[in-house]
């Protein structure tokens with residue numbers, strides 16, 4: 001039985017063969033159209049309806065060029081069709097862009113056949129396959145390819161595609177100049193043919209890892225290229241499906257340099273380029289491990305530049321820095337290759353000596369270090385002399401751990417300083433006891449004021465001529481519940497070093513002046529009060545305000561206060577000291593040079609600074625009745641002081657003979673055990689009242 005559709009076609013006498021139509025009707029993914037000799041539609045399957053949007057009814061009888069052929073192609077199509085009918089020139093199958101009912105482009109792959117029916121009429125059948133999806137996929141693929149190209153262009157990395165045995169199949173380089181060798185030399189070649197052996201090994205082991213672990217593996221390697229050593233990072237990805245390896249290589253030389261710089265900054269001192277504390281201690285730990293393993297000795301030398309602070313303060317930090325650089329240079333000269341010199345900070349250096357046979361090796365190096373510093377430094381056309389104090393701790397005798405050795409070498413260095421500087425000192429156990437006590441004192445001193453452990457004692461001063469009290473010197477006492485009575489000679493330097501002298505000194509001034517006020521009132525005499533000042537206190541900007549306020553508070557004249565300073569204070573030569581002394585003098589406060597004769601005793605200080613009083617140290621008073629030289633010195637000092645308009649106080653007078661001699665020499669005032677030891681405030685009140 002003929003179908004309805006075929007019947008309609010028959011009506012137009014365009015029938016082809018019925019079974020074929022039945023087949024086309026069953027397929028709707030392909031468009032099949034039949035045309036008569038005038039290109040009128042005689043057959044239009046469901047696939048055509050879907051593809052071109054015309055229903056069969058709409059299409060049937062329409063001309064091909066009016067239906068789905070774009071205007072521009074119309075003439076060509078008509079000519080080709082005519083040519084086929086007339087001359088039997090087949091229209092080849094081709095990809096075409098046709099047009100649907102809505103005027104939209106339709107991409108198809110179009111094949112054509114020509115039948116001649118029973119009436120000898122020619123009928124062309126077009127079989128069109130929709131290429132929209134294919135086109136889209138193609139476009140997508142092209143787009144992706146372009147995108148990849150663009151990415152490749154933008155990324156400076158090198159991409160290599162290789163077989164898992166290391167044979168390079170393909171590559172991509174944004175800049176061909178980045179390639180180690182030209183592409184011809186590596187495409188199709190194995191990496192072993194052109195890369196250094198150790199790099200090939202790295203590649204092979206990491207490729208094996210990437211294949212095994214099925215993840216991206218990265219590693220670093222370096223190549224010696226004509227432009228220098230270049231560092232690379234390679235990332236390996238296994239393209240399992242294709243049994244290929246993708247390697248992405250990046251030049252990381254810059255990062256390497258930055259990392260190296262950061263590493264250098266973390267481990268080396270930026271001024272001298274020597275290993276810093278961190279690295280030096282790390283090396284010390286290594287040296288100790290090695291020394292233990294090989295049963296060897298090692299030594300730690302702790303070095304401190306003597307009076308470096310003075311150089312920095314007086315000549316400026318620039319000169320100080322140059323001196324440090326030059327010192328580092330000299331230290332290196334003395335050392336053996338296997339030794340280490342590091343800078344711990346400030347003017348402190350550390351030297352690590354390994355593989356020593358005995359102490360003498362360290363001693364020889366310490367001596368050489370002192371020697372090499374004997375040559376003056378030439379900085380900015382200036383000759384400077386700088387000396388060293390060296391503390392030595394030897395492994396294993398003075399400790400097994402790096403920290404112990406360092407601490408002990410530091411202790412020994414302090415000993416070298418105490419010995420007069422410009423020398424070395426080997427650590428001994430006794431030093432440790434000293435340092436332990438020092439640390440304990442410093443720790444306890446911090447709370448001493450709050451715990452009211454500090455008390456002022458007063459030692460009366462006498463005028464020789466009148467044999468009467470003229471004032472007293474305030475001397476600090478510290479009685480600690482467990483450490484006992486700690487002498488000021490021991491705790492004052494520690495207070496000075498730790499800065500605690502500032503609050504302690506303020507306490508002393510306030511206490512002493514309050515007592516003076518009470519004492520003056522009670523005896524109705526204008527006594528004076530001598531108070532010791534440490535160098536650090538002169539840097540305290542609040543000091544003078546405190547003195548002025550306290551004097552005003554207790555209603556005491558400026559002239560009743562004497563501030564005692566030692567020559568050491570003046571040796572610093574700093575401008576703030578000069579300014580403070582001038583201001584003290586301008587206020588009318590008396591200035592006294594303490595311990596005269598013990599230090600450098602530079603007479604120029606007496607002329608240079610506004611002193612009122614000179615105190616001869618008790619070490620000379622002790623000897624005046626025993627040896628002529630001390631007596632001559634004291635005699636000369638008194639004469640000289642008087643010629644400069646200074647009043648002379650002799651300290652430490654213990655005997656009547658000393659007093660008589662001092663009186664003969666024209667000394668003005670005296671203090672000492674002969675009259676009274678330093679005593680508590682209350683006792684002094686009684687003592688002086690009894691003499692009234």
Ligand SMILES: Nc1nc2c(ncn2[C@@H]2O[C@@H]3COP(=O)(O)O[C@H]4[C@@H](O)[C@H](n5cnc6c(=O)[nH]c(N)nc65)O[C@@H]4COP(=O)(O)O[C@H]3[C@H]2O)c(=O)[nH]1
Nearest residue numbers: 475476488489492508532533534652653654671672673678
């Ligand atoms: N052998 C003997 N010694 C006598 C005699 N007469 C006095 N002395 C001692 O000689 C020292 C004189 O004090 P200095 O030279 O200023 O030396 C003082 C001073 O430099 C410092 N010092 C004491 N109190 C203070 C203070 O409040 N502030 C500061 N910055 N230093 C202080 O501590 C040093 C020692 O003080 P002290 O132990 O009290 O020692 C005192 C005193 O007790 C004597 O006849 N024979």
